[in-house]
Amino acid sequence: MSSSDQITDPDEASRNNPEASSSSLNNEENSTTDNKEDAMKRAAAKKLIERYFYQLTDGCGNPSCDNKFCASSGELKPLTPDEAAAQAIQLFSQEARLCERHPNKIARKQNSILSTKNSVTSPDICLENDTLPTNDIVVSSTDENSKNSVKYNCVPVPSFLTEQSLYDIIDECETNDSYSPLIRTLGEIFSSIENLARSFVQTEVSSPTEVTSTTDTPGEIKGLNKEEVRSLEGEKDKDEDSCAESSKHTILPVDLSAVRRAFTALFKLKTSIFENALINALVTLAGNLQMELPTRKERENQDDIVNVLLIVFEIPALGSGDFLETALPAICRAAQWLPVEVQAKLARMWSNVGRSSIRNILENLQQLITLRVILTPFHRDLFVQDENVITSATKLMKILYYANMLAGSLESPDLRCDEMSGSMDSSYLASKVNKSTPPVDPLAEELGIHVLDCRKPFLPFSEFYNELLSDTVEMDRDFANYKSELGKFSFMHYPFILTPATKTMGLYFDNRIRMYSERRISILQAVTGLPSQPYLRLKVRRDHIIDDALVELEMISMDNPNDLKKQLVVEFEGEQGIDEGGVSKEFFQLVIEEIFNPDYAMFTVQPETQTVWFNPTSFESDAQFTLIGIVLGLAIYNNVILAVNFPMVLYRKLMGKRGSFEDLQDWNPVLYNSLKQMLEYSDSDLDEVFMQTFRISYQDVFGSTIDYDLKEKGDSISITQENKYEFVDLYADFLLNKSVEKQFHAFYKGFQMVVDESPLELLFRPEEIELLICGSKNFDFDELENSTEYDGGYTDNTQIIKDFWSIVHALSVEDKRKLLQFTTGSDRVPIGGLSRLKLVIAKNGPDSDRLPTAHTCFNVLLLPEYSSKEKLKDRLVKAINYSKGFGML
Template sequence: MSSSDQITDPDEASRNNSEASSSSINNENSISDNKEDVMKRAAAKKLIERYFYQLTDGCGNPSCDNKFCASSGELKPLTPDEAAAQAIQLFSQEARLCERHPNKIARKQDSILNDKKSDDSPDLCIANSTLPTNDVIIASGDQNSKNNLKFNCAPVPTFLTEQLLYDIIDECETNESYSPLIRTLGEIFSSIENLSRSFVQTEVSSPTEVTSTVENTGEIKGLNKEEVRSLEGEKDKDEDSCAESSKNSVFPVDLSAVRRAFTALFKLKTSIFENAMVNALVTLAGNLQMELPIRKERENQDDIVNVLLIVFEIPALGSGDFLETALPAICRASQWLPVEVQAKLARMWSGIGRSSIRNILENLQQLITLRVIVTPFHRDFFVQDENVITSATKLMKILYYANMLAGVLESPELRCDDMSGSMDSSYLANKANKSSPPTDPLAEELGIHVLDCRKPFLQFTEFYNELLSDTVEMDRDFANYKSELGKFSFMHYPFILTPATKTMGLYFDNRIRMYSERRISILQAVTGLPSQPYLRLKVRRDHIIDDALVELEMISMENPNDLKKQLVVEFEGEQGIDEGGVSKEFFQLVIEEIFNPDYAMFTVQPETQTVWFNPTSFESDAQFTLIGIVLGLAIYNNVILAVNFPMVLYRKLMGKRGSFEDLQDWNPVRMLTT
């Protein structure tokens, strides 16, 4: 068809114009429909947010009668996830909405500009909504200024997730402004509630995610059944009992997510957020210190456990201002932890947190060492009076038990002493009359004992603090240990002291008993009764074993309490006063004679170089008992002997029954061959 034909055909031109006009109208209608959809979604989002804050904050009217308003007093406290799910339901039911009361106090996130909005402010235009918002839209100025101000005034989240922290860091680096990150860290890490709900092991959506879903789908029915149930904290509505039992519980922290998030955070310069985070942790410690004493009777304290798990994952906790300011505050607050919370924390550290045990221990050791160095101790202020050192030691005890739980434990049944058939009645009677040492409440709560630990996660030697052990005055510490005033004593926390320092505590205990026996002897002498203030042994060098064992046997039969007196040894035909040196020589000669293979009371394992009882010995059991008395006297009189018994012997002395592992330790070569 020619061009002239197209122009001269009026019917066809009319049809073309009609089709073009119809297409234009359809496009305009489509654009209008899209705008209406966007407006509907925005309106739905605003309404859900209003329902959400009505459920969590209320309208502020003390006489409100709306049962779906927090101000009415009829609504139980809801978590943000529960409130988000219920807000969706109220929106779908078109439930009643309360108007904001005039006396309602604005939320922290409220924009000051929102309250000051007026018609004569041409430069600022704020979204007209009864809900507070921080989305400020600048009507004039360049686009970068608009974006930056809107970004810096963004609302602070009430809890953190791994992805949310990533997004905040990315946005801060993009906008070259770290104010939102600093505000977020300050808000989260200063609040027990906010921090305890961060990085939890749950797929429950946040209110932001709920409104985002509504905004993207435009329909509430876009949420499937499982999503709605997860928002309500119920995986299965048909199991009401399970839902009730978990309603008030806090999900455990996902420590893997916490570590990844902290790794990303500390890739930034620490100076950007260090001050804000340290100040937030100090505030958090103050909140813990005020709240913990009044929460001892509560059943569920998972939020406290979550808070401490997250805090002790901070990589820089053992350096800088974290070490000097934040960690001492956290330790001071942690000393108020109830035993139940300590046990939960120990179990968590021994399980999912076992990889952090070494790092936490090093941080606590650094804190204690630093305080020992910088604190001027004097006659009126001892190391036991330094609150940071004592509180860090108490916190280390939780880690100590977590270290055992994370290692290899034996059955507690092996602690049952069932050897009555091999002991005489007098020994059992004396053992029954002895007062058992006090048990640690945390050990009872966990159901473990240090003797149950076959192999700890970290060696016990890593818990020693040598500088602290050298600084502790054991005479003062022992006095606190015996005091009934509840004073702090490191003897209640022996894991932190070196063996040499703990030996001094044993020495003071034995000396006090010796002095007590000596005073009793003096009183007996005053009353005219025969008395002997010392335990005197007179032996011949050539017959040292026979003489010593005979005299000790007579003493143990006639007056066993004399064994508690200070030992004084005299060699026949030799002059000299025993001031300790003669006793040490006596014990060394006895040990050399007893463990001589020619004496045949003990045998030596060539593989382990340990000594054991000779099963073919002709000596009676009484002789071995007397050997035990000699060794006990050596310990009691603070004499160190080179006796290499296998560990099973000491475990038996502590009331443990033998196990297969004990046989393997005693003779590993024979166990391999069998």
């Protein structure tokens, strides 16, 4: 065959040269075995030669290009394929200029299309090899017998896609107005784990001469002369075989930027063209994953699975239409079989190169879960925990949840430690030997992170809540699954998706079951003749509430700490109130008011934030601080909201994280900003400007100044650029940890006496603990009105009810708090908002001069049917301002 008849490209130019071919085989035998770096150089060089070839034949697509070696410039005469291949090698050797590619603008020639397996797109279109890498050049010359016909040798579709090859297919399909090649290619690639895993991978480089897909410039490849370039071209066949073999063991990472650009180009077409093919391919892919994942051995390389999922979740339409209803559920069902190691790799990839996709992936999963909740008819035999698509999507969302933390701002795990055990007495530690501890999440353990390490996530944690799902979940059933040893699915193991209000119900069931358990034990003791105490009974005097409560709780905690887990029943001496919950609420409120009284000097108030903190120079005993810890634990345990105002660092410390510099921001903003200014100061005269040493000062309870050296001889060590970070860390550690170590450990001990066995740490983050203790800040009385029920003849259309809400909405915030206190026993908004109160307004007889009354245990307001709005307002205001205690009215 003459040269004019030969199909020619840069690869074939070397294959037609026996000496070059022989040289390449010998070179491969030596370099692929002993010198991986040279092999990578050759792979990158081949890619550059191909870029030069396309630049000479097709151009860069820029109409104003000024590169004389580019067809788009208009200065280059038309070249035959042979001439272009030869000049491409020459330009590479000269490190000539390469244009930036404009793939959406480049018009590809008909000979560049890739055919589908076992078929061709037209009688004239065939390709040459059994396996064609997507970056290889496919060209042809004119047949001698027919100048208008083009001759090709047949080849199947490549076993993987690249960004460029997808552009080629799209351009060819648009040129021929036939999209069969695109449909077949998508079906072939996206239905196969192996094919998709090897698609859109990054350039195989890891040497000092590294070349990436975004920086392929001639100057970055050194040490290859022209003869070596021709030699590596002759090695193509064997290189491809060896690469295919090695790919079974090593899969290169996905180039997500290329994936996104490729999908952008694909979805510019009408989706009706390829949608069904892509969806069917994804369903097939999911089936393959579901069959293969459970049987994979742990030691096998799992990078191919990671690549597959990374590519699939970049599909723009995955959260809409038939993709949402068919393809995404199938992928989620398959992904629930991912080993922990693969989940960790996927989380790391999403947190790094894939972080820009986290929000979109999360929205797709949320839409899928919401859609299934709406469409599935749940009943007594089918609970939301039984719906496989919802549970599998939740499991996949957990991977994204940890990726979201990794992509955010993390603190050192060294701050997370069990610092409390060292200061607790041996009797208490002995009582905790057999206590249950929260289960460790295998994925968190594999990643080496904890939610406490995340100072600021990439997306707010609240975006992971699914309110519709939370409202649908029956927490009694979910709690039963959580306690079951049969491995049933429970959302309590995936608390990030549940709203705090729903998680509170899970905590409530756990607490109530423990209370009933303690009550049964007490009853059994009574049968055997032992004293029976089914409840935690406290009898206190209103005027000596702290002393009485301290004595009784201290005795109980010393005698049998488990008694603290019984249901609390409070009795005020000399009052007739029977505690069904309301008396306990008032007890907690009065204790908090007294304990934070400045006269006790147990806590100090930060003037900027009005938060309270432990007084490091307090004279009160440890027992007083233990009492406060017990009260805080009992409030959570008995579902009571407290009017406390601790900074967030306290709740982080309760969860096991030491205070750090960033915690100063809401603890003492003025100090935080001053220290931050020091850290940001970059001039060398820092010591002269700030005039600070490692000696600090603070005031005791009497206002006297106390000096403290953060380091030995701290007064002689000035703060400099070299040691300023050490100073800030030591300063924060002293203020938040060391200076209050004694007081906090006593407080923590009391808190843990009550909640040590509850799933508190499993369900709630520190900011949710604050919400659980202090209630919501959403003081919306419209919610209260909409959720209120009526009894005794009242309805929402009764005139007195209309007048009541008109009066209530006009009250000041302080009076609204008093109304809440009067009707519910607490002036705090429960977690989830005022709609959770379920207030009941009942008719209490005809018009009279009596004041309104309330059953705070049941949130019932008893309201006589007053004759006028003015009388109603007068009686209501008097009732909320002057009522206190439980006596006869």
